[in-house]
Amino acid sequence: FRTPHRFILSGSPMQNNLKELWSLFDFVFPGKLGTLPVFMEQFSVPITMGGYSNASPVQVQTAFKCACVLRDTINPYLLRRMKDDVKANLSLPDKNEQVLPNVQSSQLSRCFSGTLQVYGIHLQSV
Secondary structure, three states: OOOOOOOOOOOOHHHHOHHHHHHHHHHHOOOOOOOHHHHHHHHHHHHHHHOOOOOOHHHHHHHHHHHHHHHHHHHHHOOOOOHHHHHHHOOOOOOOOOOOOOOOOHHHHHHHHHHHHHOOOOOOOO
16 A cells, blocks of 8 residues: 555554564555564564573573564554553543353353363353
């Protein structure tokens, strides 16, 4: 798409996965992070490998360096707001949760029960 301006609203792509981050960022700034295969090789794979509990010290150090380069590359284009930041600027009431019963047709109920049975899930009645 050729447009003069692009922006996205997202939850927290850095906490989801790096491939998703690339996809979102490539929409906003096409090519900034390279092609997906190059991004995976230069950032995603090293960062992921360095995050495993059995990663070698070299893998951990490489992951840290890659994460820092990635952070420095994308930071100028991100506006990151934390929940506390938003909450401080808004006068929102406290969250009010309600549990509502789900009335299902007998066919949907049988389908749902069968699915739970297949996966060995047992629900406790409320």
